[in-house]
Amino acid sequence: MKKKMSNETKIKLIYSGELVVIALIILVISILKFTGVMPTKQTRLLVYNIISLIGFVWIVVDFVWSIASKKRRQKTCFLDKFLMLPAGLYILFFDIMCFAKFFTYEEAIVQYSIAGILMYLAVIELFMAVYHWFKPVPQILEAIEEANKPEENIDQKI
Numbered sequence: 001m002k003k004k005m006s007n008e009t010k011i012k013l014i015y016s017g018e019l020v021v022i023a024l025i026i027l028v029i030s031i032l033k034f035t036g037v038m039p040t041k042q043t044r045l046l047v048y049n050i051i052s053l054i055g056f057v058w059i060v061v062d063f064v065w066s067i068a069s070k071k072r073r074q075k076t077c078f079l080d081k082f083l084m085l086p087a088g089l090y091i092l093f094f095d096i097m098c099f100a101k102f103f104t105y106e107e108a109i110v111q112y113s114i115a116g117i118l119m120y121l122a123v124i125e126l127f128m129a130v131y132h133w134f135k136p137v138p139q140i141l142e143a144i145e146e147a148n149k150p151e152e153n154i155d156q157k158i
Helices: 007-035 042-068 070-075 078-099 108-134 138-148
Strands: none
Touching (some): 007 138
């Protein structure tokens, strides 16, 4: 006889599973970058710098928004926000150094910096997947609560 999974387990499994998949994708890209299988070219570095600069802006805006807004503060996990701040600050520093031409795409520091920051992000994602399995974020708790509500009969509303 099969045991039926509860709504809580399903929702937590989906959320944590999504974080694990993201972490594995980032980890594979990081390993490919670190080993040199995915080489850095000038256009790739420029695209990476632009995307990562946008990512830095989002990390800071999301952090400030979470602190400033009472409504958002209740729905977020500040551990996630604090873990992303060092990555955002490093990305800002690295992007400035690349835009100022202190680093060129041929240098090994570029390859290892990109691989290192991606590895850090993969570790954060894996940690968040495990942590949020045991302590779900408030938004997941709301989704679990909503999923456990008994469905109202549509005929009674009419």
